Amino acid sequence: MPVTPPPVATSRLGVNIAGRPILRDISMSIQSGEVVAILGANGSGKSTLIKAILNQAAATSGSVALFGAPARGFRDWARIGYVPQHSSLSQGVVASVKEVVASGRLSRRGPFRPSRTTDRRAIAEALDVVGLADRAGHPVSTLSGGQRQRVLIARALAGQPELLIMDEPNAGVDLGNQQAIADSLHDLVTTGSTLVLVLHELGPFAPWIQRCLVLSEGRLVFAGAPEAAPVVPGTHHHHPPESAHPSAHEGLIQGGS
Ligand SMILES: Nc1ncnc2c1ncn2[C@@H]1O[C@H](COP(=O)(O)OP(=O)(O)O)[C@@H](O)[C@H]1O
Ligand SMILES: [Mg+2]
Numbered sequence: 001m002p003v004t005p006p007p008v009a010t011s012r013l014g015v016n017i018a019g020r021p022i023l024r025d026i027s028m029s030i031q032s033g034e035v036v037a038i039l040g041a042n043g044s045g046k047s048t049l050i051k052a053i054l055n056q057a058a059a060t061s062g063s064v065a066l067f068g069a070p071a072r073g074f075r076d077w078a079r080i081g082y083v084p085q086h087s088s089l090s091q092g093v094v095a096s097v098k099e100v101v102a103s104g105r106l107s108r109r110g111p112f113r114p115s116r117t118t119d120r121r122a123i124a125e126a127l128d129v130v131g132l133a134d135r136a137g138h139p140v141s142t143l144s145g146g147q148r149q150r151v152l153i154a155r156a157l158a159g160q161p162e163l164l165i166m167d168e169p170n171a172g173v174d175l176g177n178q179q180a181i182a183d184s185l186h187d188l189v190t191t192g193s194t195l196v197l198v199l200h201e202l203g204p205f206a207p208w209i210q211r212c213l214v215l216s217e218g219r220l221v222f223a224g225a226p227e228a229a230p231v232v233p234g235t236h237h238h239h240p241p242e243s244a245h246p247s248a249h250e251g252l253i254q255g256g257s
Helices: 046-053 097-105 117-130 145-158 175-190 201-208
Strands: 008-017 020-030 033-041 060-068 080-083 163-167 194-198 213-217 219-224
Touching: 008 046, 020 046, 020 060, 020 219, 033 046, 033 163, 046 163, 080 201, 097 117, 097 145, 117 145, 117 175, 117 213, 145 163, 145 175, 175 194, 175 201
Parallel strands: 033 194, 033 213, 080 163, 163 194
Antiparallel strands: 008 020, 008 060, 213 219
16 A cells, blocks of 8 residues: 655755745655644744745745645646635625635546535535624625634635635634634544644634644744643743643643543
8 A cells, every 4th residue: 555645844944035045954844634733933934934834935945845745846736735825805805705715625626526515514514613704795805814814714714625724713713713723624534534723722723733834934943742842932831731720721722532
């Protein structure tokens, strides 16, 4: 049996922007079915790493591979879902919530195009999961920033991607809806999708996270179990230290049990 190539692998990846090194010497791989959090202080290079993975930022040195193929020249984008940091749905979008979410199904073309019923069900489920079922017909322009972020998440979920990358999906989303989004990952995880989540803190996502990658000043400084990850400056402790009082940050990491 062939070994499944890792959905994401970087080798000695470096990215300079305007002559400044933003990412340096990053080598890592994310295996099929893994749920990985990328952590790090603001400006540490998390979003740039995601863009480099998605071939939206050029590698100055080293390389990126997606599903075993060089990211440069990769064409099979239907396998990958991406929710960028901050809602990029502008105020000017006239489409309805449902139309935007439905666009997440468009890439699923070809001989195995799912039936309309399957499409409709995936769209309805995704809307339900992010708590926007009652807004399906509303123009996106009437939504708040947090709601628009949830529309983008629903669009990505509707596409049922093999690899889903979300850059701070919890930013600007209230805790109840963060929980709903985290819960929604259940289906993707159980069907074997690979998830890469840039997170400020693990929050409701903690039970899903199998491994953390921590960036500092453009370097990968830690890769390993969430329990062992260093505390990122400027965030809450994303896990309670052994000796801590169990009250304050309880529930940030639950270890899945
Ligand atoms: N397009 C850009 N032009 C100039 N500087 C950038 C650009 N994108 C990112 N940077 C810089 O790269 C560094 C890392 O940014 P970013 O990847 O957004 O970090 P993070 O997502 O961890 O907050 C920051 O210092 C940021 O100012
Ligand atoms: Mg960022």
